[in-house]
Amino acid sequence: xxxxxxxxxxxxxxxNDLGKARDRLHxxxxxxxxxxxxxKKLGEIYFELKHPSMAGRYWYLEENKTPEMIKACIVFxxxxxxxxIRIARALKYKGNTxxxxxxxxxxxxxxxxxxxxxILMEEPEPEDSLEDKLVTFGCLSIIxxxxxxxxxxxxxxxxxxx
Numbered sequence: 001x002x003x004x005x006x007x008x009x010x011x012x013x014x015x016n017d018l019g020k021a022r023d024r025l026h027x028x029x030x031x032x033x034x035x036x037x038x039x040k041k042l043g044e045i046y047f048e049l050k051h052p053s054m055a056g057r058y059w060y061l062e063e064n065k066t067p068e069m070i071k072a073c074i075v076f077x078x079x080x081x082x083x084x085i086r087i088a089r090a091l092k093y094k095g096n097t098x099x100x101x102x103x104x105x106x107x108x109x110x111x112x113x114x115x116x117x118x119i120l121m122e123e124p125e126p127e128d129s130l131e132d133k134l135v136t137f138g139c140l141s142i143i144x145x146x147x148x149x150x151x152x153x154x155x156x157x158x159x160x161x162x
Contacts, residue, residue: 002028009041018045033095036061047072053079060091060113063104077112084115097121 005024012021025042032038043058047068056076059069080086093100100121 013045018049021045022049030094033093034099036095036099043069043072052076057090060087060116061093061100061103073113082112084112084119087112087116088119091116091120093120 005028009021009024009028012018012024022042022045025038025045028035029038029042039058040062043055043062046052046058047055052072052075054076056069056072056074059065060073060076062069065073076090077087080090097120100117103117
């Protein structure tokens with residue numbers, strides 16, 4: 001991990017520029033998904049920013065949770081409707097599944113955590129679901145229709161004038 005970026009994050013936290021530190025950590029997590037310590041630090045920032053649901057999202061894979069972490073994880077689960085599939089997708093964990101196999105999650109939260117862990121280990125998130133493809137197709141269709149109607153309108157306008 002780049003030490004410079006971690007130093008900048010610490011400086012941002014000391015300056016109370018939590019938004020910038022949060023953004024830097026998001027970038028690091030996408031680059032280094034196996035570093036669970038980054039998730040813990042991001043959870044702390046969201047907790048300071050008074051977003052317990054987001055804090056719980058990033059603390060969810062933490063092994064040794066404090067009472068605040070447990071409460072935040074419960075809030076996160078409730079925000080996802082206690083649905084293990086939604087929770088697993090929201091975690092956006094792209095790291096090595098071997099790390100998850102060794103991970104002993106806190107049983108004090110809910111039984112949902114084990115189901116989420118199983119989902120994260122068994123299947124990588126599909127690249128593009130059917131729903132995503134349909135949304136893309138629908139947007140492209142609308143853009144093409146707008147262009148066609150614009151061209152017809154311009155053609156009709158010029159025929160009307162000349």
